[in-house]
Amino acid sequence: MRPLLHPSLDDIPPEAILHALADPDRAAMFIKIMTDGCVGACSALSSLGDRVIPKSSLSNHFKVLREAGLIRSERHGVEVRNHPRCKEVEARYPGLLEGIINAYAAAGRAPAATVVEE
Amino acid sequence: MRPLLHPSLDDIPPEAILHALADPDRAAMFIKIMTDGCVGACSALSSLGDRVIPKSSLSNHFKVLREAGLIRSERHGVEVRNHPRCKEVEARYPGLLEGIINAYAAAGRAPAATVVEE
DNA sequence: GCACTAGTTCCAGATTCCCGAACCATGGGA
């Protein structure tokens, strides 16, 4: 089990964030992590509409979000807790997250949410 | 030669725009179209840094941008002119384009530019 | 008609994505 990577926002190019959030499932996961403040991986499973996302896909989605600097994952015993890194992203790319989250909200796929709070 | 498609912004989900701009080449192309106001496909070829992008790839990139509602392409004789659809995008997804363009600018990959002007 | 330019389409190889199966790590019981 290799350790969880958390690159600095300085090392993350814009396209990594765009690519991570260009997938509706990942975007939904991230929005949930953002609004809830903290989410365990499997807890997210049940909540993404009625579709069931396989564990391996979920795990991979979390990895993509993590390596795009969007979330921070910590192992707590047997489970992993995921926290948003909104403030850091906002500091590096002001307005980016807000624009994206609002876009999903405008498309009726996310609750309208204040972005920068963690 | 099939006709050029220009879907309404209402039919374009946020992920299509994110996906289109998640590619650095496409983003550079779009930023050039945006700042210049209008760009022919082959003119963009020479200007993307020192790398040479094959015509077929360019053509495909333009198609992706077009189908993401980001540009409007018109045939004028032998050449195609591409115009940005910033206003429409902004109306549908406020702040999205600005966030993305500023992010590329913050990463030193685009000139800082005012977004909504066409 | 012919040649030239601008761009598109086709297709095959490379790359990436998806997800089931197998695996690992931790925290309880019995």
Next chain:
DNA sequence: TCCCATGGTTCGGGAATCTGGAACTAGTGC
């Protein structure tokens, strides 16, 4: 202590997507 359940990761292979060269089309001028 040994086992098992839980929560997650890794592996591997088929599907889907991306890339770019070659061939093609469409317009323009001679």
